[in-house]
Amino acid sequence: MAEGLRVAVGGATGNVGTEMLRILEQRGFPAAEVIPLASAGSAGRRVPFRGAELAVQDLGGFDFRGTDLLLLSTGAANARETAPRAAAAGCVVIDNSSAFRMDPALPLLVPEVNPAALAGWAARRILPVANCSTIQLVLALKPLHDAAGLKRVVVSTYQSASGGGRRLMQRLLSPHDPVTVDMRALLHEAQLATTAGGDPPLPFNVVPQIDVFLEDGRTREEWKMEAETRKILGLPDLPVSATCVRVPVLVGHAEAVVAELDRPLPEAAARALLDAAPGIVVVDERRPGGYAMPIAVAGTDEVFVSRLREDRAFPHGLAFWVVADNVRKGAALTAVQIAEALLRRGDAFAGRGAA
Numbered sequence: 388m389a390e391g392l393r394v395a396v397g398g399a400t401g402n403v404g405t406e407m408l409r410i411l412e413q414r415g416f417p418a419a420e421v422i423p424l425a426s427a428g429s430a431g432r433r434v435p436f437r438g439a440e441l442a443v444q445d446l447g448g449f450d451f452r453g454t455d456l457l458l459l460s461t462g463a464a465n466a467r468e469t470a471p472r473a474a475a476a477g478c479v480v481i482d483n484s485s486a487f488r489m490d491p492a493l494p495l496l497v498p499e500v501n502p503a504a505l506a507g508w509a510a511r512r513i514l515p516v517a518n519c520s521t522i523q524l525v526l527a528l529k530p531l532h533d534a535a536g537l538k539r540v541v542v543s544t545y546q547s548a549s550g551g552g553r554r555l556m557q558r559l560l561s562p563h564d565p566v567t568v569d570m571r572a573l574l575h576e577a578q579l580a581t582t583a584g585g586d587p588p589l590p591f592n593v594v595p596q597i598d599v600f601l602e603d604g605r606t607r608e609e610w611k612m613e614a615e616t617r618k619i620l621g622l623p624d625l626p627v628s629a630t631c632v633r634v635p636v637l638v639g640h641a642e643a644v645v646a647e648l649d650r651p652l653p654e655a656a657a658r659a660l661l662d663a664a665p666g667i668v669v670v671d672e673r674r675p676g677g678y679a680m681p682i683a684v685a686g687t688d689e690v691f692v693s694r695l696r697e698d699r700a701f702p703h704g705l706a707f708w709v710v711a712d713n714v715r716k717g718a719a720l721t722a723v724q725i726a727e728a729l730l731r732r733g734d735a736f737a738g739r740g741a742a
């Protein structure tokens with residue numbers, strides 16, 4: 388019988404890390420040992436796994452020798468230090484941050500979209516996971532591109548608070564009683580917070596900024612979506628225009644997409660292609676509620692496509708709506724799927740963990 392892997396989960400107390408532990412358990416990932424890691428302040432905290440509780444260890448002082456795999460979700464600043472340190476100790480690192488995604492030496496793999504990119508895994512033993520909004524977008528774009536060629540993509544996002552980590556989620560969860568609350572007073576409170584400077588409030592609001600501004604007026608989140616989409620699809624010249632917006636939703640990112648294609652693709656054919664594509668579910672009934680929404684997809688693994696229609700603003704244009712659980716499919720699940728793909732290759736873990 389095959390020997391299981393020693394797997395470390397970096398950021399195990401956070402949104403993505405918590406989901407990562409849940410997914411390792413749900414999918415029966417062949418781990419003989421799982422080690423949860425977080426900041427020194429969380430050392431000793433207990434996290435549930437396979438019916439037991441595991442003690443969190445300090446990631447900063449952790450020696451990665453003898454660990455096969457690190458699933459990392461501690462953010463870019465920490466990943467820049469931790470990922471190379473773990474890789475140098477012989478560990479394969481799958482990192483959810485933006486730190487390594489656009490490194491030309493490293494593959495940016497979305498297993499359903501560009502599985503061949505996995506061949507580059509050994510370059511530095513670091514495999515970045517794409518941005519959550521990018522992952523659900525490229526899953527939907529890939530079958531359309533294969534059938535009719537992508538010419539241009541315009542996407543507007545409606546991104547949930549969980550994409551901004553636990554702190555942003557806490558700011559959304561209002562302590563007010565919805566029955567007795569004075570709505571005008573609450574809005575006034577939110578308006579005062581807006582004029583006070585700093586990050587704008589998220590409750591009762593829609594914020595057209597995610598991550599910092601770049602010199603050309605885009606935000607870094609918008610740049611990430613544009614650049615990562617081109618890299619994953621292998622289309623370096625594809626024009627992509629993204630507008631990324633934070634909305635007061637707890638879990639689930641939604642996107643309104645318009646894709647201009649090189650060749651005509653009738654709506655019915657596009658629907659059939661999307662329906663057959665791996666990881667995609669088409670939910671598209673033209674009645675109230677007959678479409679995917681964040682509240683319905685939270686906790687699921689698939690990317691949902693709705694509101695498919697021809698877009699007459701462009702020649703060969705298709706408009707549609709894409710929704711996915713950003714913490715699962717947008718981060719933790721895709722990271723575990725990359726690890727599973729590595730296991731299937733058989734050359735990353737010296738045969739350990741093989742089925």
Ligand SMILES: NC(=O)c1ccc[n+]([C@@H]2O[C@H](COP(=O)([O-])OP(=O)(O)OC[C@H]3O[C@@H](n4cnc5c(N)ncnc54)[C@H](OP(=O)(O)O)[C@@H]3O)[C@@H](O)[C@H]2O)c1
Nearest residue numbers: 398400401402403425426429461462484519550552553718
């Ligand atoms: N949430 C999403 O939808 C999503 C999607 C795609 C990618 N990502 C990326 O995944 C990463 C984590 O996101 P998240 O939502 O899980 O954030 P989070 O809820 O704020 O959790 C952050 C985790 O990282 C740990 N951590 C932070 N700095 C650390 C350090 N210097 N040393 C050790 N541990 C440290 C925290 O430990 P403590 O609890 O001890 O502080 C916590 O476990 C980010 O890079 C994010 O951009 C998130």
